Amino acid sequence: MFLDSFLSLAYGLLLAAYRLSFLCPLSKFPGPPLAAATGWYEFYYDVIKGGVYPFKIVDMHRQYGPIIRINPWELHVSDPDFYSTLYVSGSVRRTGMFPRQRYGLGVMESHNATESHDLHRNRRKPLDVFFSRQSIERIEGMIGDEIKALDDRLLALRGTGQVINLEYAYASITGDIIGQICSEEPISLVNGPDFSPHWYNLIFTCISQAPLFLHIPWVVMALKLIPVGFLLRFYNGGLAFREYIALARRHIEDAKNSPISADAVHRNSKSSLVRYILSSDLPESEKSTERLGRELMLILGAGTATTTRALNLVTYYAIANPHIEARLREELAAVTKGYPAQMPRWSEVERLPYVTACIKEGLRLSFGILRRLPRTSPDVELRYKGYTIPVNTPVGMSAYMMHTDPDVFPEPFKFIPERWLGDYDPLMNRNFVPFSKGSRNCLGLNLVYAEMNLALAVIFRPDGPRFKIYDTDESDVVLALDWVIPVPKADSRGTRVLVE
């Protein structure tokens, strides 16, 4: 026992000494020596301090310059001009991902967690078709129906004094929409009591565990062995994670148990993503329930959490600032005059400059993913200023730093849609990267724009529901912590409103 501890300590010290020595190719990059020596440095900010490492990285850049080493394995760059060099399409160069950023999240083997560029492309190809602009336009009717269901419920709550948590409300429609896309099952979270908080809580309880799972991935393996009763009592987050895995698997088993031909799948615009993948030319080994379950977990989570945040943020700022709300309602009058008989079209709404400005500002301040998104270059070295970055070194940049750059966005933490109107600084578009860029950018961005345009059009039409903020302030809404997906302060009470 004593010998084991001694050997572990000696190994740890030797490893740290190697990481700091000239023998390690990353030792020439500046940064705090402790961060370079051990992953526990990042663990402290991610887990003990509850998700503040991205903000620490900002401080580290101030001290050490635009390229730094942030842990024993990774570099981080703070220079907006480098973004388009780092995040590139496959026609420019192959891009790998850094698996350590996915360990423990339960999504290994999904396309997103696929390290190799070529395998990632193969796995993503059938999904790209499914989430193309054309495909999303084909399901615009279903998206519209969900949004109308939300609107009907909100109008029915007029004057009742019932407090509504807008995050639950938005998570219910984004969850219903992505649920139908994935599995054809109309889950109808939007019609559940209080907008089905269990769905929001399931996703965000899992997210709250993400920083710990990332650093100590074996916790997830161990969870599988712990009895449900124990988890329920002592570790609710672990139970939620397990439920989530089961949900994804059920969808796949159902589709496998009632197979239909590839032709029938393609002819039916309502065919689910699972059926589409099952009928694709991916090899059978890629269609195992285990792997597809991970794809679904990724897509169900990604499809709910980030869009909910962005919609919530825009709605809060619009109702907290009467001039924003008034301008939105005025601009939306023409395209929504036929509602509810006729849903506005996404293609019409997206042409409205003020709605577009609100959406961009909402995406800017909700960041998408606040933390860095590390990429590797498996074939060629990258160069940054005087530095040569060795092949396969993970290098990351963050939307947080791009979106809050005060040289490009004056008063960067203020929600000012007007900044996106007229002849604005083109550098704002360079710095606007909520969906990242390149071959591993967001798969769901067309869906996001369709959902945001249509939801905001219906909610902020002139005779749409009128909200009154209830016991909520800006600090409950702004994103303050990085739990892989950004979240507001840990004791946020949510965004609560009454319908007047």
Ligand code: HEM
């Ligand atoms: C406001 C909403 C959203 C934002 C800002 C956003 C942002 C992002 C970002 C920054 C990435 C890159 C992550 C990485 O490097 O690992 C990403 C990836 C991804 N997003 Fe989104 N996302 C949003 C909504 C959605 C939706 C609705 C879906 C549903 C399909 C989705 C599915 C995905 C998937 C599957 C990936 C992984 C892509 C890959 O690795 O090739 N996202 N998203």
